[in-house]
Amino acid sequence: MREFELVIIGGGPAGMAAAIAAKKQGIDDLVIFERGDRLGGILNQCIHNGFGLHTFKEELTGPEYAERYAQQVYDLGIPYELGTMVLDITPDKQITVVSRQRGAETVRARAVILAMGCRERPRGALGIAGFRPQGVYTAGTAQKLVNCEGVVPGKEVVILGSGDIGLIMARRMTLEGAKVRAVVELMPYSSGLKRNIVQCLDDYGIPLMLSHTVIDIKGKEKLEGVWVAAVDEHNAPIEGTEEYFPCDTLLLSCGLIPENELSRSAGIELSPLTSGPSVDESLETTVEGVFACGNVLHVHDLVDFVSEESVRAGENAAEYIKGKPSSPGTPVAVKPGNGVRYTVPSRLYPESVTDCVHIRFRVTAPVKGAAIVVSCGGKELARKRGRIFVPSEMIEVILKKEQLAGLSGDIEVRTEEAAK
Amino acid sequence: MTRELTCIGCPMGCALTVEVENNEAVSVTGNTCKIGENYARTEISAPVRAVTTTALTAEGIPVPVKTVGSVPKDKIFEVVAHIKRTTVTLPVKVGDIILDNAADTGVAVAATASMDN
Ligand SMILES: Cc1cc2nc3c(=O)[nH]c(=O)nc-3n(C[C@H](O)[C@H](O)[C@H](O)COP(=O)(O)OP(=O)(O)OC[C@H]3O[C@@H](n4cnc5c(N)ncnc54)[C@H](O)[C@@H]3O)c2cc1C
Numbered sequence A: 001m002r003e004f005e006l007v008i009i010g011g012g013p014a015g016m017a018a019a020i021a022a023k024k025q026g027i028d029d030l031v032i033f034e035r036g037d038r039l040g041g042i043l044n045q046c047i048h049n050g051f052g053l054h055t056f057k058e059e060l061t062g063p064e065y066a067e068r069y070a071q072q073v074y075d076l077g078i079p080y081e082l083g084t085m086v087l088d089i090t091p092d093k094q095i096t097v098v099s100r101q102r103g104a105e106t107v108r109a110r111a112v113i114l115a116m117g118c119r120e121r122p123r124g125a126l127g128i129a130g131f132r133p134q135g136v137y138t139a140g141t142a143q144k145l146v147n148c149e150g151v152v153p154g155k156e157v158v159i160l161g162s163g164d165i166g167l168i169m170a171r172r173m174t175l176e177g178a179k180v181r182a183v184v185e186l187m188p189y190s191s192g193l194k195r196n197i198v199q200c201l202d203d204y205g206i207p208l209m210l211s212h213t214v215i216d217i218k219g220k221e222k223l224e225g226v227w228v229a230a231v232d233e234h235n236a237p238i239e240g241t242e243e244y245f246p247c248d249t250l251l252l253s254c255g256l257i258p259e260n261e262l263s264r265s266a267g268i269e270l271s272p273l274t275s276g277p278s279v280d281e282s283l284e285t286t287v288e289g290v291f292a293c294g295n296v297l298h299v300h301d302l303v304d305f306v307s308e309e310s311v312r313a314g315e316n317a318a319e320y321i322k323g324k325p326s327s328p329g330t331p332v333a334v335k336p337g338n339g340v341r342y343t344v345p346s347r348l349y350p351e352s353v354t355d356c357v358h359i360r361f362r363v364t365a366p367v368k369g370a371a372i373v374v375s376c377g378g379k380e381l382a383r384k385r386g387r388i389f390v391p392s393e394m395i396e397v398i399l400k401k402e403q404l405a406g407l408s409g410d411i412e413v414r415t416e417e418a419a420k
Numbered sequence B: 001m002t003r004e005l006t007c008i009g010c011p012m013g014c015a016l017t018v019e020v021e022n023n024e025a026v027s028v029t030g031n032t033c034k035i036g037e038n039y040a041r042t043e044i045s046a047p048v049r050a051v052t053t054t055a056l057t058a059e060g061i062p063v064p065v066k067t068v069g070s071v072p073k074d075k076i077f078e079v080v081a082h083i084k085r086t087t088v089t090l091p092v093k094v095g096d097i098i099l100d101n102a103a104d105t106g107v108a109v110a111a112t113a114s115m116d117n
């Protein structure tokens, strides 16, 4: 049985950054398992720009960003095995993998980093009644078809969901000669970035229909069109507002969920709020020596934050391998309060914090002129102001080690309306 | 006249308020950095965009590309059409120029991924 000090599952930006960081900390006996045929993960299909502004101070496309990290993997001589799918992890870190070169194999690891990314919500989750004609795709599938396979799935398009992938695909399909009739969004606000609304929809005159949804699909074998209706505050369609859009393609951009089949089999506790593993400040899951980073942990919108977080996972895994006792003392829970959907980490060990801890979270709905308050047992630890906080942006608050001394009770992160 | 814009310079998407006179921005507020101010000025007088798309090899394999710099917004479709008429030969490296002057904009187009044949 092959044995490794560190096994990294997934060769996307998270896996690569974690591997590079661990290697730099002196961990040489490591490997990246990637099921795809190249490193880079989902970035290979994200050919638009907007990546890396924080990390490289320039705007890169997805493949360019991925290649910078892949180059470091090659330069540092980090072993990686492509076409290698991890099927199972046990709580004692035996990993079953299958590849064409080696067939099925079980390997053992001292430490594991989960970096499997996320997947799109499947269309079954959308609750549209009726047939499943040809022409209905998730936006990410369409992105892969167009950008990696050179196949444009249709000519007349409606997009349901205004997440970033949907917005990006509205522009992409337009540039490939398709007519995008509308982007339909159930919520009264878009879950995508404002810049993408400007440069992907407004630039091309594509209407964004907020508080609307697709209520029915026409076409038995092939999609012929969709009915769209406005919804009320309970998301119920409003009678009389139905509008028919002929189209041969419906793209679904309805959100991403962390990919955690493997985490479940390893007996790792998942957070019901993020659908990712619940972790402490070192990004260690509830199974000792198993760490998580990137989209498998919580869905990120900025790859720079993925890379930064993954460096910390790689460094902490290296510390663990070198024998740092994991998680001493009693943990303090970190909880989302008013207006906050989740926090990562969800618990922390004040004693094992080296100099600071990053708390990342999202708000539940857009708030204007509010402050983010981090408190513990009535004591305010941090306050962050902003003109507007939106669910599409991940927010970060950094607490220093000194601030964590002598805390009792849970740490709470909440939004607070500004005093009038 | 006042115009409200959203800066597309980075994902912050700052809300910009621009005072416009004779098709020129005379003052910009709401930006967090200099990029926002520059964006507002060009957006008012002559908007430009960077373009990303794919070029194809003779076998129809897509190669991701981008314009090296921005092109006038009203030239985007001509630029994309010119890229589509161009055939790429593999292998390519990131940064290889596949087109010197896209649709007479004076802007080059470069590959954004390294690909073997
Ligand atoms: C369709 C789509 C489009 C996106 N577009 C953007 C965008 O435009 N801009 C942006 O900033 N972010 C975008 N994102 C978010 C993007 O995923 C993150 O920015 C970043 O790529 C996350 O990195 P990651 O390494 O966590 O995940 P990924 O890039 O998804 O990498 C995970 C890797 O793990 C591998 N893997 C998974 N399971 C296994 C297994 N069992 N065995 C072996 N390997 C496995 C996968 O093949 C993949 O290569 C998009 C996400 C999706 C799903």
Ligand code: SF4
Binding pocket: B007, B008, B009, B010, B011, B012, B013, B014, B030, B031, B032, B033, B034, B035, B036, B037
């Ligand atoms: S003004 Fe600066 S910080 Fe604000 S969106 Fe533009 S580039 Fe980003």
